[in-house]
Amino acid sequence: MAGDTGPERVLVAASFVNRVGNGLFNAASALYFALVVRLPAVQVGAALTVAGLIGLCAGIPGGHLADRRGARTVMMVVLAVQAVSMAALVLVESWTTLTIIATVDQMAAAAGGAAWGALVVRVGGERPARFRAKLRTFVNLGVVLGTVGAGLALAADTRVAYLLLILGNAASFALCAALLLLLPRYPVLATPPRRRRRPVVADRPFLAFTALYGAMGLQYPVVSLLLPIWISEHTEAPRWTVAALFAVNSLFCVLTQTRIGSRIETPHDGGRAFRTAGLLFLVSCPMMALAAYTPVWAAAGLVLAAVFVHSLGEVWESSAGFALGFGLAPDHAQGQYQGVLGLGFSAGQALAPAILTTVVLGLGTAGWLLLAVFFAAVGAVGPSLARWGTRTRPQPGAAAEVTG
Incomplete structure (x- = not known):
């Protein structure tokens, strides 16, 4: 629908x-x-x-x-x-x-x-x-x-x-x-009295989430950049596996995003989903690394299975980002809050190629394991960050649901 x-x-x-x-x-x-x-x-x-x-x-x-x-x-x-x-x-x-x-x-x-x-x-x-x-x-x-x-x-x-x-x-x-043009003209929401003109610069929980969200965003180039290089240089998997993993990733996200994301609405839900995503990446990254040590017939299957798990983590991570990114932002300042969140994410994406190709590929299997632990550690902060953010919102319950 x-x-x-x-x-x-x-x-x-x-x-x-x-x-x-x-x-x-x-x-x-x-x-x-x-x-x-x-x-x-x-x-x-x-x-x-x-x-x-x-x-x-x-x-x-x-x-x-x-x-x-x-x-x-x-x-x-x-x-x-x-x-x-x-x-x-x-x-x-x-x-x-x-x-x-x-x-x-x-x-x-x-x-x-x-x-x-x-x-x-x-x-x-x-x-x-x-x-x-x-x-x-x-x-x-x-x-x-x-x-x-x-x-x-x-x-x-x-x-x-x-x-x-x-x-x-x-x-x-x-x-x-x-x-x-078919959308209605939504009225601009007034800034509450005695509220900062740009409240996001003083919102430490949201800025902390922005940093974590940018860090977790390194998971996107894992499939688009890191894994294809790893497959071609370190595994016996056929080259068609690269095309297949993109198809699996896209199709899985299409089929599961609404089903999973519709259940993750509040910052509390988002914090737990962020942790779940980190744990799924903790599983998927070693699976990708192990493909270098398996026979050709098993390498392709292992890579596709790893992408399946990684795609599931991607859906949980993006759903967590929606719940926390919208839920912690006040109604009247959604634009600037989303601008800051986008800045953090884009900065992470800009640094990702250098980090993944030098650190992870440079260390080989140890690099994959280090990356897996990194994702799990970042995700583990999700629940406590959600509690901090909810506790520091101006009005009780404002972080749970955002009204338009």
Whole structure:
């Protein structure tokens, strides 16, 4: 079921359309810049790194603007900017042009991420975490479908095919913005008297959760970056296993996100779910490491089983993030709180490749075991953090449920 109300169905549809476009572009972007634009991989990586670092700075101001001017309005503006910046990629011929366009896109994406979180709270009403779980299900499905479309373009391997992928992604941003016109104009919530203008900077429990959430976010590149390298360099598993693990990960998240996430709503639920996620990663990481010591017929099965366990941990971790991220944020400042949370997560993702490829791969099996213990230790803090956050909310029960 896409949603229980009209606004929920609109937001689900908008998110789905946008993610289909993202799937079209993300799966083929590297090849476009290398084969069509003919930029060296080092230059492409440098441009995207610069853009990503600058873009991080736009999340918190974008969230604050969403709180004061309306999340729907801010979201529509940033989607329009992304539609234009994405379409402009067809004009890229140099590193400088790519860097400028990518920076504009990443700044809009960061601001839009914070505004989107605030919008989810208003549309989701009394159960935003439950609604966000539904959204994530359709996000995963949209990415899968977009990736299939990208595969067709990659098979064609022509300039026109790549350009159609880029313009298709640009159109998805524009259509997403148009769909948001169907949402009601939610009134801006007034800041309570004697409340800080930017309360998140003084909210130590939420800042602590942001740090932990960014640290636990290292689990995402485990499947997309670390495991494929480990499979190719240290195991006898066939190369098709890499493609299979992506399919298992995406499909499992699509099938289980709503079922599990709908039961994890309060910060108390989120704290326990965070701990559960850490324990699941404690199991999955050693399984991935053991694939290097098994025969070829067993290595593929062990890797797929490990990804199954890891995907289950991913669902619990993301559900915990929704419950704590929304539940600990006050109604009037959801935008800036989601901006801070997004900043912490993005910072973790920026550091993840260096950490995983140097520490974990450098230490081999010991690195995998160290990573497993790290995830379990981070997750173990979840319940106590939830209790601390709930105890320090301004009003009793405000962290348990957020009203839109």
